Amino acid sequence: MADNAPGAVYETDALIAEDIDAYLATHQHKTMLRFITCGSVDDGKSTLIGRLLYDSKMIFEDQLDALSADSKRVGTQGQEIDFALLVDGLAAEREQGITIDVAYRFFNTEKRKFIVADCPGHEQYTRNMVTGASTADLAVILVDARKGVLVQTRRHSYLCHLIGIRNVVLAVNKMDLVDYDQATFDRIVDDYAAFAKGIGIDSFTAMPISGFRGDNITAAPSINTPWYAGPSLIEHLETVEVLADAAADKPFRMPVQWVNRPNLDFRGFAGLIASGSVRPGDAVRVLPSGRTSTVASIVTMDGDLAEARAGQSVTLTLADEIDCSRGQVIAVADAPPEVADQFEATIVWLADDDLSVGRGYWLKLGSQTVSATVQQPKYRVDVNAVGGDGDHLAAKTLSLNDIGVAEVFADRPLVFEPYADNRALGGFILIDKITNATVAAGMLNFSLRRSQNVHWQATDITRQHHAAMKNQQPRVLWFTGLSGSGKSTIANEVEKRLARMNRHTFLLDGDNVRHGLNKDLGFTEADRIENVRRIGEVARLMTDAGLIVLTAFISPFRAERQMVREMLADHEFIEIFVDTPLEVAEARDVKGLYKKARSGELKNFTGIDSPYEPPENPEITVNTVAMTAAEAAEHIVRHILPLA
Known part of the structure; x- marks a missing residue:
């Protein structure tokens, strides 16, 4: 057939379409890794992310031209690119050369997709770092090779471990400014290892890098660190196990976000499955009421499903007409979560005003909102002494950026699981009732025994x-x-x-x-x-x-x-x-x-x-x-x- 014949055109279009479909299918089934960069101020977090975006070809030509112009304007050395400007979007960030807000960026490689959160290093913005870490699978803790492990390095590491991040990378940055000295690198790794062991970080991956020069960032090993035989940062990010998939192997839980009632013939319960899987016919329990039923169908915009798993947003219909509304939790019938109104919790205080012990705050846990009071803290954590004998300090209240353990009393029962077992049913925020400002983030550790043993006694004379x-x-x-x-x-x-x-x-x-x-x-x-x-x-x-x-x-x-x-x-x-x-x-x-x-x-x-x-x-x-x-x-x- 001649090249200009109509059939040749159709055949070429079909081949192109097949290639596009194959590419999209490959891209769609890539795993997703969410990670954060954190550490002390000016450790090079924004520069590192900018370098990753640049090396992964995620910058358009017009962005690159604007970046070059901005780099010259803000006074970057010579004509080189200031990669931090790719992430620092606020004017105040560019003027001061610091990160203030959490910046989220997406990029991908041939093996994996990534969402990275650039978290601020200033102590004043620790609250923003907690936000970025709350959904992360991995943390890249940066340390300036000239300064070593600092207070904010310890604080961010402790918070990452507290929030449940178990994949930690210790990136010793700016190795070019210490002449790629192996002794400097080894000393920092030893210092961090001693601290990490004290807070429960069992293992971490250490690597010497230079975000500015690109050493050990991409797949090619750096000639400046012949003494380092480990993976580059991008190699490690592409191959590390994603812990988020572990939620699929746990018992089924779905907090109800909305009762879907488009007409009198349909009543479903919509939500994001927090853990486990569900199929039509499964026996479920609605909490806190404890009523049981079976799943009649799993409804989505694309049709009914034979199975739904953790991470999917679905609407469940039940075989029985039972009371269920926003804030309640649908769970597997034979292994339901706990219900209690008194807890021990670890609290990260995020507000300028101190915790008011005994004052009522709104406690929001998933789709549940209750009024709650915080008792006088049992202790406050000293991040500089974590792992030693003096890491627990007496405290009457909690101030900005303090981490403490206290008892929390809710005005009605909450459906929950310990944060270590389930982030969705164990992590909460506290909201000031007057200003509606978020004042704290918290993790439920366990329910107090008295909340299970003390019950309201009904009396006949009302x-x-x-x-x-x-x-x-x-x-x-x-x-x-x-x-x-x-x-x-x-x-x-x-x-x-x-x-x-x-x-x-x-x-x-x-x-x-x-x-x-x-x-x-x-x-x-x-x-x-x-x-x-x-x-x-x-x-x-x-x-x-x-x-x-x-x-x-x-x-x-x-x-x-x-x-x-x-x-x-x-x-x-x-x-x-x-x-x-x-x-x-x-x-x-x-x-x-x-x-x-x-x-x-x-x-x-x-x-x-x-x-x-x-x-x-x-x-x-x-x-x-x-x-x-x-x-x-x-x-x-x-x-x-x-x-x-």
Whole structure:
């Protein structure tokens, strides 16, 4: 057939199509390795990633031209390329020559696909490093050959091990600046090995490299390190075992992210399979309720599946109509995960403000969100002493970048597994309820035995029965305001009026409670939080008894007042703001407290050296400048009527 005949064209097109299909099939079935680069500041992490992208031909010509121009503009030596500019995308990063945010980059070789996270080295941005490490299979810990193992090297190594990364590469970088000296390399490896053993890193791969010059980065061995016989970095990355596949061999778990109900004839439960595999007909258990059923079908956009495995997003339909919603977990019936509300956890504190012990935070674990409090830490980890006798330090709280172990109490049961067994059901974050900022990342170690042994005892006489006997609706009248604002006086007047109406009440006064129940508490922020928490629990028990409870406390923090509100049934918590200006309250100074605070004799006094956060949307506000205590009490009573 002639070359210009139509059949020849079709035959050539078919061959090209076959080649493309073969290439795409090969590319599609490559394994994926997620890894991070971390270590101390200016160890060359961004430069290393830039070199990997450059050598793997993942840079377009226009990008290369722009990179060359940027390299000249920022003052790179001679005409050479500054590979770090490929990764440092923020203007502040380029101006300072540091990494601030986590930069993710994709590249591939003939053997494997990669997603690499360039993590910042500055201690200030440790929180960003934790984010990058949370999904990684391997960590490349860089060490500047001139500086050796530093504090941030230790911190990042400890965090990587804590998060569950078991493949570690110790890349001794900038060997060109020490004349490729083997003794320098060996000394750094020995120092790191001693530290790594202390934190539980059983093995690591050490290699001498130069990200700037390209030594031992690509497949070709460097002529500058004839004494090194190990693999290049890219060779190691292409052949190392991907630990993420191990999740497929564990029992089936799928956190429910969404109830898929497009019409009345279909109800499925959508989520990402965290571990194991599932098939139609498998017996499953929905937690925390414990209800059982069998899988009817596995639905995807491409049709029903005969099997689904870890890492796949699917919709499961069940054979039985059982209650299941977002936040619950579908698991294999005969080996379900645990359910508990009290845990020991390892916490990495990420916020500028310290941990407030006893304060309520949102705890988010997968698709589950609960309110939780953190108790005083058992200890804080000193990364410089890890492996020795002094690595556990006493701590009353946790500050920015601290790593500590503490007990965590949730307000309702969580479905979980220890983080060491399952990242998806063991890793959580804490969120500030006021700012919605993520303040900590944590790993659940185990449930506390008391959370399994202590159960709620149902009683026949309910809180509704108690209230009906008293012919009233239980309430908590929560008086808040500065010291000297008149809270106790007004609360006393309100209780006298309610008594004349034959209402069953009890007044909890701040000073009176500190003589007994809370006599062990001081006036630090943590103690104030615990003071309010205890009062909230007592008030809740009293509402169960059908009482109208009046509380007169400064309760300076909005978060704790909200915590008490969430303990109670809807509309039972009535926040009453006794609005008195500081200068008026201080002028009254009945107890002489302001005078002591001004002279420095009384520390942590609200309004002077400790803040007061006024309510933003109180149910009732009374101004004690514009009205008397009796008038304020009358206004409050009229507002809360009727009481039955």
